[in-house]
Amino acid sequence: IRELAPLVRQSRARKILIDHHLEPESFADLALWDPTAAATAELVFQLIVALGDKALIDVPIAECLYSGLMTDTGSFRHPNTTGNVHRMAAELVDLNIDVSSIHRRIFDNVTIDKFRLLGYVLNEKLRVLPEYKFAYITLTDAELKQYRSKTGDTEGMVNYALAVEGVVMAAILIDRNDEIRISFRSIGNFSVRDLANKHFDGGGHRNASGGRSKLSLAETEQKLLAVLPEYQQLLLETV
Amino acid sequence: IRELAPLVRQSRARKILIDHHLEPESFADLALWDPTAAATAELVFQLIVALGDKALIDVPIAECLYSGLMTDTGSFRHPNTTGNVHRMAAELVDLNIDVSSIHRRIFDNVTIDKFRLLGYVLNEKLRVLPEYKFAYITLTDAELKQYRSKTGDTEGMVNYALAVEGVVMAAILIDRNDEIRISFRSIGNFSVRDLANKHFDGGGHRNASGGRSKLSLAETEQKLLAVLPEYQQLLLETV
Known part of the structure; x- marks a missing residue:
């Protein structure tokens, strides 16, 4: 969490870590950490589903989750692209997100x-x-x-x-x-x-x-x- | 079917057309044609499933179906990338195809x-x-x-x-x-x-x-x- 670390440490709020990177920093009261996940967005999605809140995922949330999943898998080409990654993408695409526009906004604004x-x-x-x-x-x-x-x-x-x-x-x-x-x-x-x-x-x-x-x-x-x-x-x- | 057309017309074999392009040529006895499909590979997969033969899809077949699906959707970025496209990809990835190697073999052999x-x-x-x-x-x-x-x-x-x-x-x-x-x-x-x-x-x-x-x-x-x-x-x- 780099330069945010002092602020996070000072805060007396409950801290939750959701991460898929190796060796995350230790600061959290609760941790959802799985280095086998393709993206942190995959863990966030799993958490939403596990909390029974899947119906609350609207288009803006789905676009964010899709963006995290898509970029961390290199547009579904890296070896971390499991069947579950595609199933999660399917559920997000079913919510009528514009995948073509998301790719364009992330990759096609080249100066x-x-x-x-x-x-x-x-x-x-x-x-x-x-x-x-x-x-x-x-x-x-x-x-x-x-x-x-x-x-x-x-x-x-x-x-x-x-x-x-x-x-x-x-x-x-x-x-x-x-x-x-x-x-x-x-x-x-x-x-x-x-x-x-x-x-x-x-x-x-x-x-x-x-x-x-x-x-x-x-x-x-x-x-x-x-x-x-x-x-x-x-x-x-x-x- | 271009230059193959004369040979196909001459043949007395039963002819089957599977295609997702607009206005396919007319030569077939049986047609599985759906211009809303993202790829012809999607129709081939649906046909295999409908025939009850999904269990026969091995790694080489899955690699071919995945290659058709992936290239026709621009690596899952074009507007034709539906939830069903991702669900099909999930089933193929579950068969242990090497998606990273397939992308590399198709796109990363640049002179x-x-x-x-x-x-x-x-x-x-x-x-x-x-x-x-x-x-x-x-x-x-x-x-x-x-x-x-x-x-x-x-x-x-x-x-x-x-x-x-x-x-x-x-x-x-x-x-x-x-x-x-x-x-x-x-x-x-x-x-x-x-x-x-x-x-x-x-x-x-x-x-x-x-x-x-x-x-x-x-x-x-x-x-x-x-x-x-x-x-x-x-x-x-x-x-």
């Missing part, structure tokens, strides 16, 4: 600056190393400024690297002035959490993790390329 | 050439006309050749234009040597079918249609820009 930056990256900055089944992107501070990049404009960019044919591990290295931030993605059993944890002060999930470096962007890139041989066999075995 | 072309287009060829809530892309034959474009490399590109903030209509104009092919997309009530039909010898769906022109690429672009004022009020009213 032209963001598309120009993405275009530049795909055309000039995406590097593929087939011998490691690895693809990556680097972005300097000057490049971000040139495209008037705002917070969030680089979000999801690493997924393009992961979508290159044959690639099983992808990274984006971004110069954030005080440090280099790295996002890693992988598929299957290859753990980018282990790599990020061992070499880049990072952590996260097996297939989606982050790291950081106090070296320059060029030095961080060299360091990453230098550790790849250690993982080459695992990478080549991953399909 | 680096295709990404370079997409990057070039987003960086240099995407034009936005806010006064018409319209965005479009043109591609010359030379540009396609420069990026070694193969069939399918431009597929879906028009959706990037539609994802620009504020845009309700998008088009891509591609020089295919013998003619200019145009793909139109729109959201909400604005009908690109009507525009394509009236001005570009086209048709299709309200929100996704195609057209063609025997003019040059530059002339076709000028013609399109010239017809926009006729639709300006409708476009500005669309949200």
